[in-house]
Amino acid sequence: MILYFAGKEDGRDSSPADKRTIFSEETRQKAEQKSKEKVKAEKKKYVVVIDPGHQRKQDQSQEPIGPGAKEMKSKVSSGTSGIVSGLNEYELTLMVSKKLKKELVKRGYTVYLTRKRADVNISNAKRAKFAEKKGADIFIRIHANGSRDYAVRGALSMAPSNNNPYAARLAKQSQELSKSVLKEYCKATGMKNRGVTLTDQMSGINWAAMPVTILELGFLSNPKDDMSMKSERFQKKMAEGAANGIDRFVKK
Ligand SMILES: [Zn+2]
Known part of the structure; x- marks a missing residue:
């Protein structure tokens, strides 16, 4: 739509110099808003799948440890629980994952959770396949x-080693992601940084x-960690820290 103005400039409201100032301030604000929207739109292209570790009941039936593997492992192990809080790992991971999702969506990412409830039975391999089906660029597993x-x-993070028989081609990027997430997570929470563990298991x-x-x-199993992690406010910090780490990885 084009608007035609018939009115004349009478300079009643402001001098030409003022108008220029107002105009440039408006332009600056518009440009800023546009660039914010652009960053958000760019992030929207990134799909993050979050896997809240474990579930209410373990599943000890077996599945191959990787594509084409002879080695088998339980589909989902039972997980641990808080020494003081009594909080189950599958409960904590879901609480934090939901907060992380909220935080990432706010920042413009497209986010999916592998589970939204405790009463599910989804094997670890299936969770990874779910991430693939959703077109995930990043798969973050919370434990x-x-x-x-x-x-x-x-805190620590885990990534495949360079010699991983199944995921070696992703090793470097996964290690980078693990480093970024752990660093920012520890910065936001004050948790001790135990480094990145390389694992093929x-x-x-x-x-x-x-x-x-x-x-x-x-x-x-540590009373201090346990009581910190139980707190709603601390969980928010955990989510923000992990999101900062994902931001940092994406920028690279
Ligand atoms: Zn676990």
């Missing part, structure tokens, strides 16, 4: 740790067809 040593605390990593990481949020 929490447990140790017999109550003093052990902090995780079905959900081996079956992945895109950059993948497991974020181990902290140790549920």
Whole structure:
């Protein structure tokens, strides 16, 4: 639509110089808004699949540890639980994953969860295949740790090694993703950074067809980590930190 103005400029409201100032400020704001929208639109192209680790009941029936593998592993293990809070890993991972989804959507990403409830039965391989079906650019798996040593605390992330028999071609990018997510996560939460662990024993990593990481949020066996992670406010920080890490990975 084109609007024609018949009115004359009378300069009553402002001098020409003022008009220029107003005009340029408006232009600047419009440009800023446009660039924000552009960044958001670009992120929308990125699909992130979040896998809240475990489920209410474990499934000890077996599946190959990777495509074409002879080695078998339980479809879903039981996970750990909070030493003080009693919170189950499958509950914590779902709470944090939902917050992470919310945060990433706010930032413009397209996000899917592999599960939205506790009462599901989805094997680790199936979760990775779900990510592939959704066209994920990033697959982030959320877990929490447990140790017999109550003093052990902090976060770590996991990525395939360069010699992974199933996911070697994704190893470098997955390691980069793991590093970014862990770094920003620890920065936001103050959790101790235990570094990136390279592993070829995780079905959900081996079956992945895109950059993948497991974020181990902290140790549920450590009273301090456990009580921090139970808190709603802390969980928000966890989600923000992980999202910052994904932002950082995407920018590269
Ligand atoms: Zn776990």
